[in-house]
Amino acid sequence: MREILCADLNVQLFAKTIWDTELKNAIDDFQPEIIFLPIHPLTIETQFQLPESCHVVFVGKKNEEIENAFKQRNRHICNYLEDEQWIWDNANLTAEGFINYFYAHEKQSIYNKKFIITGYGRVGKRLAFALHHLGAEVIISVRSEHQLFEAKSYGYQIETFKQVMERQQDKNAYLINTIPFRWLAHEEASYFNKIYDLASNPGCLLHSEESAPANYVHSTSLPGLYFPQDAGYLIARAVQTQLALLEGEK
Template sequence: MLTGKHLVFVGGDARQLEVIAQVTDNDASATLIGFPDLQRTFADTTVSELSENIFANADALVLPVAGMENDGRVDTKFAPEPVMLTEAHFQAMRPGTYVFTGIARRVLGEWCERYSLQLVKLMELDEVAILNSIPTAEGAIAIAMQETDITLHGAKTVVLGFGRCGQTLAHKLHAMGAIVHVCAQHQHELARIHERSLIPVPIKHIDHAVHDADIVFNTIPAMVLPAAVLKYMRRDAVIIDIASKPGGTDFRYAERRGIKALLAPSLPGLVAPKTAGRIIAASISRILADSDDLDYEEEELWT
């Protein structure tokens, strides 16, 4: 339970609503900034304007999965304009206050370090990222089914990358009867791909893997599908790039060649925001509850 905890939420999308619902169900109170158009109500929750005083009383600041831009901008789906945070808002928080975000850019990291705030990058936690890969994979597969005129069963598919999302996606494609090639860099990854009855391809041979593919799924946030690779691909192939922006595909050249290439980051927030929000809320609640247990143990030690 989060009894006595006060969380400040700044911006976000439908996932953030489920996080708010879960933490308030756990008896926390909350202040919501950047939610003037919110139609939903929550227990012990206030919708407020931006104020340094609000941050001074926070036990935790919860930013969206997309985090804060280096200019302080935080996007929100529940207001006509983004929220603009400043260094003063972070300075107002008590040292040791938690700052939760999906990803953290340079300025956010610098401000948290400068004022001794505990920055938690949720998307780097296995407990979040692995579970988050499930709606990501389901969303990518849904796009593939919508954007092609063939079944996934029997289709030649290529998954670029064998991280958390790549592993889940390859597993689900294989279960659906697709022929799954997986491109990875390290020998232990290639061995694991083989062990799972998938077809391993060293990343240096990516051009051989994709040249006759029906569907290519990219999970690698680097330029792995440049023009030099795309020129050998079939024109009726479909590329679904789920890596973080700007993706790993030369979209300009793909369009020039007539290849359908789609950038689809942040799929959990689009296809399963309730599930994605519950995953995030569970980790936030665990971390805050664990911090209370640690404080209690330290108090016992010194009394």
């Protein structure tokens, strides 16, 4: 990502996950016009305050303290994770990353395996498409009737959440969760061969503070794990798009 942006901007990288005095002083010395923050919010150890030179900040996941600091000064906040093209392209990388993860850890073929996907958003749709075309049996499970019958129209099997728990206790199905909501009880994990939770923290377990079931894996950030160059390119392109839009507003 840095190499792409360097073609148009003077870029300085600060490899930090904590907003502390050291990072604040380094940014004050650099006096940037644009600041790009990582996907996961920084841990704030000292007051979040940016130099007057900075008028645009790119953020990943929302951080109320950072957003409030910018709103008070009427500066631009751009959430690159809300860029529609980035969302779909990242969903493609996530689906391909899951396939890599499955091959590496299960040492098995996807062909003829049963996968239940909870959630039918962008990641769920791209996963269903990829697994189906590799010969897997794909079952979509969501609460939304609209999404259930949308999935059925594409040739996937469909089941409600209740049906999944009633019918899949043969323990031969792999569950892939894409819903960023706690809904799965620990004892229900035993209904499945393995659970791959692709949702952001805290994942789908109802009591995530407890030790996770042995067959549960929280597999996040798959694009960065398997395709760091491609993942960086997608974010850089989203940043360039947002900057072009801001330039057009002037």
